[in-house]
Amino acid sequence: xxxxxxxxxxxxxxxxxxxxxxxxxxxxxxxxxxxxxxxxxxxxxxxxxxxxxxxxxxxxxxxxxxxxxxxxxxxxxxxxxxxxxxxxxxxxxxxxxxxxxxxxxxxxxxxxxxxxxxxxxxxxxxxxxxxxxxxxxxxxxxxxxxxxxxxxxxxxxxxxxxxxxxxxxxxxxxxxxxxxxxxxxxxxxxxxxxxxxxxxxxxxxxxxxxxxxxxxxxxxxxxxxxxxxxxxxxxxxxxxxxxxxxxxxxxxxxxxxxxxxxxxxxxxxxxxxxxxxxxxxxxxxxxxxxxxxxxxxxxxxxxxxxxxxxxxxxxxxxxxxxxxxxxxxxxxxxxxxxxxxxxxxxxxxxxxxxxxxxxxxxxxxxxxxxxxxxxxxxxxxxxxxxxxxxxxxxxxxxxxxxxxxxxxxxxxxxxxxxxxxxxxxxxxxxxxxxxxxxxxx
Amino acid sequence: xxxxxxxxxxxxxxxxxxxxxxxxxxxxxxxxxxxxxxxxxxxxxxxxxxxxxxxxxxxxxxxxxxxxxxxxxxxxxxxxxxxxxxxxxxxxxxxxxxxxxxxxxxxxxxxxxxxxxxxxxxxxxxxxxxxxxxxxxxxxxxxxxxxxxxxxxxxxxxxxxxxxxxxxxxxxxxxxxxxxxxxxxxxxxxxxxxxxxxxxxxxxxxxxxxxxxxxxxxxxxxxxxxxxxxxxxxxxxxxxxxxxxxxxxxxxxxxxxxxxxxxxxxxxxxxxxxxxxxxxxxxxxxxxxxxxxxxxxxxxxxxxxxxxxx
Numbered sequence: 208x209x210x211x212x213x214x215x216x217x218x219x220x221x222x223x224x225x226x227x228x229x230x231x232x233x234x235x236x237x238x239x240x241x242x243x244x245x246x247x248x249x250x251x252x253x254x255x256x257x258x259x260x261x262x263x264x265x266x267x268x269x270x271x272x273x274x275x276x277x278x279x280x281x282x283x284x285x286x287x288x289x290x291x292x293x294x295x296x297x298x299x300x301x302x303x304x305x306x307x308x309x310x311x312x313x314x315x316x317x318x319x320x321x322x323x324x325x326x327x328x329x330x331x332x333x334x335x336x337x338x339x340x341x342x343x344x345x346x347x348x349x350x351x352x353x354x355x356x357x358x359x360x361x362x363x364x365x366x367x368x369x370x371x372x373x374x375x376x377x378x379x380x381x382x383x384x385x386x387x388x389x390x391x392x393x394x395x396x397x398x399x400x401x402x403x404x405x406x407x408x409x410x411x412x413x414x415x416x417x418x419x420x421x422x423x424x425x426x427x428x429x430x431x432x433x434x435x436x437x438x439x440x441x442x443x444x445x446x447x448x449x450x451x452x453x454x455x456x457x458x459x460x461x462x463x464x465x466x467x468x469x470x471x472x473x474x475x476x477x478x479x480x481x482x483x484x485x486x487x488x489x490x491x492x493x494x495x496x497x498x499x500x501x502x503x504x505x506x507x508x509x510x511x512x513x514x515x516x517x518x519x520x521x522x523x524x525x526x527x528x529x530x531x532x533x534x535x536x537x538x539x540x541x542x543x544x545x546x547x548x549x550x551x552x553x554x555x556x557x558x559x560x561x562x563x564x565x566x567x568x569x570x571x572x573x574x575x576x577x578x579x580x581x582x583x584x585x586x587x588x589x590x591x592x593x594x595x596x597x598x599x600x601x602x603x604x605x606x607x608x609x610x611x612x613x614x615x616x617x618x619x620x621x622x623x624x625x626x627x628x629x630x631x632x633x634x635x636x637x638x639x640x641x642x643x644x645x646x647x648x
Numbered sequence: 649x650x651x652x653x654x655x656x657x658x659x660x661x662x663x664x665x666x667x668x669x670x671x672x673x674x675x676x677x678x679x680x681x682x683x684x685x686x687x688x689x690x691x692x693x694x695x696x697x698x699x700x701x702x703x704x705x706x707x708x709x710x711x712x713x714x715x716x717x718x719x720x721x722x723x724x725x726x727x728x729x730x731x732x733x734x735x736x737x738x739x740x741x742x743x744x745x746x747x748x749x750x751x752x753x754x755x756x757x758x759x760x761x762x763x764x765x766x767x768x769x770x771x772x773x774x775x776x777x778x779x780x781x782x783x784x785x786x787x788x789x790x791x792x793x794x795x796x797x798x799x800x801x802x803x804x805x806x807x808x809x810x811x812x813x814x815x816x817x818x819x820x821x822x823x824x825x826x827x828x829x830x831x832x833x834x835x836x837x838x839x840x841x842x843x844x845x846x847x848x849x850x851x852x853x854x855x856x857x858x859x860x861x862x863x864x865x866x867x868x869x870x871x872x873x874x875x876x877x878x879x880x881x882x883x884x885x886x887x888x889x890x891x892x893x894x895x896x897x898x899x900x901x902x903x904x905x906x907x908x909x910x911x912x913x914x915x916x917x918x919x920x921x922x923x924x925x926x927x928x929x930x931x932x933x934x935x936x937x938x939x940x941x942x943x944x945x946x947x948x949x950x951x952x953x954x955x956x957x958x
Binding site for chain 2: 283296300303304305306324328330466467468469470471472473474475476479608609610613616617621624626
């Protein structure tokens, strides 16, 4: 009798488990209504192609992306697009199990910190054969399109580009006795200005993201944070680490930048940042963050280039994100056509307006200029000016980079709290980072 | 299990089989749920704790390497253990004392007592939720109420979440403030102590503190033990407040990097699923040991009326 019960139980289990997993994998954020419709339409028209597309972002992005998807379906009645979207953290938690189960959507939005992992694990399609064919890139700068290459294989098409800079309030700078930011300014000049700002009772900035700006600093020396293969750090001289973070810590000590206590406390709260409160001059960050900041600050602002020497060597166009096609997709050509629509369609880009970075196509940039608000225009102009001065991007961060970046952020925090010297932190960072990166050998 | 009667045994067996099957059918939702969502995941996580697994590649068997790394090489791991122990050993006793104190206040006869009980319980209903943590963050942030008050009193403001010495304390304060559920259990316990005891003691001339020490505490001790164990276990597993308040990073200087937060970082930020599984198992053992110790010590201080005092 027991045996029979066991068999019976097993049957029930077998029945229920696949049902559970099936339900789980289909779960997109928005396909409640969509799925029902698609079943019906598929019976009407058997040869209809269904594409699944996934992205992360906020409400505004979801809205206009859906608008574009609808428009595309209208223009291409043979294509039906199912959308899935989520916030950044949830997006990756959802994508990883889908990848493990070979159930990724046809088109996925990729971030620079994840693309290597997905590419190396064979999840992404090589787009080389689609480029120039389905995906037209005649108007795209070579430095920009190549950001989607990993080991010379095109795994993603950038949706747009950002560039680093100093976003500041010129009025406060004048009040501190600095008329304007000098052309081709250097780190030393930056420090001098910061001290003048302090003397006037303001602070210079709200600190820099350590991994991004240290990486830039290394590039101005012709180096990089990671080596080409991603198996170790890309620089040998720990003095560079000590020089860069030593200077930043010194600025804190001198009172030209808020203390680490304050930075930790106000981190991620735009309303509490010094520049929004009117006591800070500027912020070092990516150009796509300018429009939001400008809205919060609500005073005239400007963008200034990075500090030198050798800014041209250090500066690069950073893809805000990529569109990638997954290797298990059954409709790769249709997927490529949709990506082309995204890059080259004027109407679509009038909705996007650079929300996913400044468009990569030059003709699109011109076509939508009239649609832009004043701050958006400033960003477009700034990125255009910087594009001429930029060098090719370093290879995308290797597998394990989130852990390396966390380790760096920790050590920088310790330096800023005065718990460890920059020299000692440099050595610790080398050891910790190389231990993680050694897994890529 | 079955009574076998001569003659009608076969028929009876058939009948009981059917009855049993119905029974199994009714409990099957739980059994299946338990197998699919509890037992099997537990077994898999035990397996994963001996592997190197990043979600993409198949798990590689690496024996006890994860545990060795945890105990001998990972300073951050030990830091998270230290932070968690401080959090538990400072937070739980404080919370229980506070809960008992409020429970005794609410045990008095007063007209509004029903309202007070509800109000004091509220923080626990919204308990470990994200909303409370965000509110707490706002109360203690740079321009929050607390700092405004300090400035008003002429005291320099404190960077509650920015100062490595203050951040954990603020987290503990949040945990003490969520005393409602243990308070309610204490209240039920207090109601169970018969008023005659206190009356008799009063006649003998006992003072209030003496009544508290000699009557309330001993009679409440089984409930204290229950609360102590439940609160210790849940304190070990605290995650949400630290995650929200430190933006998921355990800042400043890993001062709020609780065990479960570090586990989460290893699993979902660094994709070290194997290592995180190993950490989870060590945590389980740690909680088991703590609970066992509490039970062992209980025979020295817990008083059961029904068993002649023990």
